[in-house]
Amino acid sequence: MKILVTGFNGKVGYEVARKLKENKMSFKCAVRNVERSIVKYGEKYEFVHLDFSMPDSFSEALLGVDKIFLMYPPGDNIQFELFIQKAKETGVKHIVYLSLKDVKFMPFVHHYKNEKLIKRYSIPYTFLRAGYFMQNLQDFLYHEIKERQRIFVPAGKGKTSFVDVRDIAEMTMIALKDTEKHTNKKYVITGEEAYDFYEVAEIMSDVLSVDIKYTIPTAKEFKEYMVSKGENLEFINVVVGVHFPTKLGLAKGIKHDFVKITNKRPTNIRTYIEDYKDKWY
Secondary structure (H helix, E strand, O other): OEEEEOOOOOHHHHHHHHHHHHOOOOEEEEEOOHHHHHHHHOOOOOEEEOOOOOHHHHHHHHOOEEEEEEOOOOOOOOOHHHHHHHHHHOOOOEEEEEEEOOHHHOOOOHHHHHHHHHHHOOOOEEEEEEOOEHHHHHOOOHHHHHHHOEEOOOOOOOOEOOEOHHHHHHHHHHHHHOHHHHOOEEEEEOOOOOEOHHHHHHHHHHHHOOOOEEOOOOHHHHHHHHHHOOOOHHHHHHHHHHHHHHHOOOOOOOOOHHHHHHOOOOOOHHHHHHHOHHHOO
């Protein structure tokens, strides 16, 4: 039997696959375009077609699978409940689901509903409720940092508990390797310290030897600017929503589940920036 890794083409799923490979665990990676993935990665990983908007792809993806690292995918017409139902029917014994820190206070987000859905189908689970990804700095914040030397995001002056996705991958590997120990557990994954974006800009400036500023736009200014650049309005609204709890001062909470489970300290943001500094310059 194998583990199915979803979200392989994203920052978390890829790190999960790397961690499982490093630990010689049996898995396959779900992607929308198998041929493109083979061209990019060769025989390094095993790929299977999965499109959450196409229920016909579910059976093949779940063939021989008894555990899943599951992420809620972007896109339209996502048939998430049908996928969970199919996982139950095919005998999946454990789901490690990537959720959101403080999800229990946010009934309007997908993760809140999806956690309840997995429980309703009585599939044993581990919920990893993650804080704000450090890797967002090389994702949707990347171009403004690289091209204009600024962090441009409507997060106000609030602090947020940044987490390195490599730490999420570590927790995922452990939960998948020893599912009995982690069955029906909920873990909150954060770093050791919360930062505001002024502090992040200062650390980046020091590591990169480039003057990076945090420009603290309002949500309105951010939306207007991103629309002028041709960004998708739905995506823009998601980004604003992601940073709203930080702006309200609700994202700064620190938890120590990572240390308890791994006996390691979580990656700090300076280490992350040093490790990835060639991504910006």
